[in-house]
Amino acid sequence: MSQQHETDYIRLKALIAEMAKECETMIEGSVKSLVDRNSDLAREIIAWDDKVDNLDIEVDALCRKILALYEPKAVDLRFVLTASRIIVDLERIGDYSVDIAKEVLRLNEIPQIKPYIDLPKMGEASAVMLNDAVNAYFNKDTGAAYHVIKRDDIIDGLHSQIIRELLTYIAEDIKKTTGVISLMQITRCIERIADHATNIAELVYFMVEGKIVRHQKLD
Structure with a gap:
């Protein structure tokens, strides 16, 4: 492997790590803006998406360069192909974090409907899943990847539980419908973030x- 070849591989890993960290920060920030009713933070998260989009473009270009110049084989080829797929999931995670922040801005214009207990737990769990999934990629650790995949069931359970609870608020007071719909959207976004980590x-x-192994049950 030439020095430039090795440099490009190192750069690819660094960019993936940076993009994943930015996404993790966006998840945590969007959920914090909800809990704290912090509209300024929500706007920061919305603006933050440009960083993730730019990294997406940079990683994609580097993957194309590596494939064209070095013609990697076997595991090296799969490493680059996987990187090109991972950035798609990371970019979508950034988008869902922005969607959460936009709903927070709407929610902050009305009185708070309920205390936020399970939603922050769900958001934190999704951010941890993302971190663990990316670490599994760097460490080539299928065992760690398996545990991330299995944790998606926990997120799905929380999603269903929160939706059922929110529906009771509409049943009790129809005036809460607007806020409840925003909270449902946020819950759905967090669930989708976990799906992309999976x-x-x-x-x-x-x-x-x-x-x-996508669409297959792992035992």
């Missing part, structure tokens, strides 16, 4: 073993 974990299996 996608990244599933890609680790492809990279390490050359096996596609």
